[in-house]
Amino acid sequence: MELLKKCCKVRANSLLESVIALTIISICLYFAVLIFASVYTPKTSAKFYSTQNKVNELFYLSQIKSDSISNDENENLLIEEEAINENLKKISVQYKDSTQFKFEKSFYVQIPK
Structure with a gap:
């Protein structure tokens, strides 16, 4: 024991x-x-950056070929232009990707005199 x-x-x-x-x-x-x-948040995912790059691409395409983007009837894309003053305009691009994630980005463009 x-x-x-x-x-x-x-x-x-x-x-x-x-x-x-x-x-x-x-x-x-x-x-x-x-x-x-x-x-690991939604803002650091690869899908977020892919959508952000697509919005940037659509903005630059709208500046180069504005007639081809505006004639395309895409319900996932919305481009709005707003005049801030006589020298500046704001362009807002809204895009929905395949997962219906809505991404909006604003660009400010100076208008030459």
């Missing part, structure tokens, strides 16, 4: 070390999950 008590005796130091180690591991995992959640 005494032999069994000696074999099953757990020292307090090893138990305390285990609790401290688990606490440190839990804190590290908590920070890892926070960082992971803040890095």
Whole structure:
């Protein structure tokens, strides 16, 4: 019986070390999950950048070939022009991609005199 008590005796130091180690591991995992959640947002996805590039492309195409973009009846594309003053106009481009994510970007263009 005494032999069994000696074999099953757990020292307090090893138990305390285990609790401290688990606490440190839990804190590290908590920070890892926070960082992971803040890095992987919808604004950092490849689809977001693809849609943003498509909007930029449509704006530049509308500046080069304005008649071909405006004649295209695309329900996913909306280009609005607004005169701010006699030297400046605001062009807003709204585009919906295949996932129906609506992306809007505004461009300011200086009108030469």
